[in-house]
Amino acid sequence: MRVNKYISEAGICSRREADELLVAGRVTINDAVVGMGAKALDGDIVRVDGEVVVARTLAPASPKNRAIYIALNKPVGITCTTDQTVDGNIVDFVDHAQRIFPIGRLDKDSEGLILLTSNGDIVNEILRAENGHEKEYLVAVNKAVTDEFLSAMAKGVRIHGQMTKPCRTRRIAKYGFSIVLTQGLNRQIRLMAAEFGYRVTQLRRVRIVNVKLGHLKIGQWRNLTEAELKGLLPQRTQW
Structure with a gap:
């Protein structure tokens, strides 16, 4: 896997930002500084600024665990739309390897927590007002x-x-x-x-609901934990 994708999928930053880290010489694989195009193989130790990058997954791979659920600390100026003709759209900003879309919206002039997913089946459940989320x-x-x-x-x-x-x-x-x-x-x-x-x-x-912004820095995103998913999603939802 290309190291920029590896860093992005670990929730450190977008793939575009990972490219910038690589150009700046801030990424190492097995203690050797690497640049654009480098690949991380099984067993390699990837570090950004000396900190080990740990690949994150929700659970062992199986059909019901392949959906993506992430929490983003959206900056002001980013628009919560999947229309990639819009400058500053949230899909391009996150730059995820899989197709994802926001759950609800957060005004362009506002910042903070927004959830994104590849699972369209749960969006209405989370947004439905009568659920009191x-x-x-x-x-x-x-x-x-x-x-x-x-x-x-x-x-x-x-x-x-x-x-x-x-x-x-x-x-x-x-x-x-x-x-x-x-x-x-x-x-x-x-x-x-x-x-x-x-x-x-x-x-x-x-x-x-039970997902908190916490110490997530502006512009960064992370995968939701299993505990967060269990508190957020209806029990009947397959995730």
């Missing part, structure tokens, strides 16, 4: 957060001609709060805040 966000706004604002947001706000579902809110800073939603209307948090005269200056999603 929680999504948690950290939000910065342009003026001080008040108890009245948080209470009103939690009760529901009329946007897109409908009332949003009740949600949980919590102050985390003078100009920041967290919010936990169980629905995903277009630009929901921004529009909700605007109804009370607030402008969102930064929005980061940090959790989807």
Whole structure:
């Protein structure tokens, strides 16, 4: 396997970024610096900046374990579309070896956790509002957060001609709060805040159900663990 693909599939970075690491001389195989086009064979030890790259798999290969499930820390400016004619589309950004697509969306102006998969059968199950799947966000706004604002947001706000579902809110800073939603209307948090005269200056999603952003750096992705999949997917879903 080409080493750029090996590094990418280990969740270190995209294949394009792996190429840049190779050009910069930051990749070694068996302690020898390698460049573009190098291949990693069975038993080879691949390192990036001296750290061993461990190939990640969900489970031993079998028909039901071949689907891809990854968590990406999406940067601002990346669009959650599979249309590769769109500059900055998420498919080209991740540059995965297999065909994948995002589960739901995260606004181009927002950052944080988004899940991608090659298994289209589970997308509707995860996104369906009546399933009550929680999504948690950290939000910065342009003026001080008040108890009245948080209470009103939690009760529901009329946007897109409908009332949003009740949600949980919590102050985390003078100009920041967290919010936990169980629905995903277009630009929901921004529009909700605007109804009370607030402008969102930064929005980061940090959790989807039991999957947390954690220490994943902006622009990086990783494979979901088996524990995360069991908490996220319906029991009847074959993954």
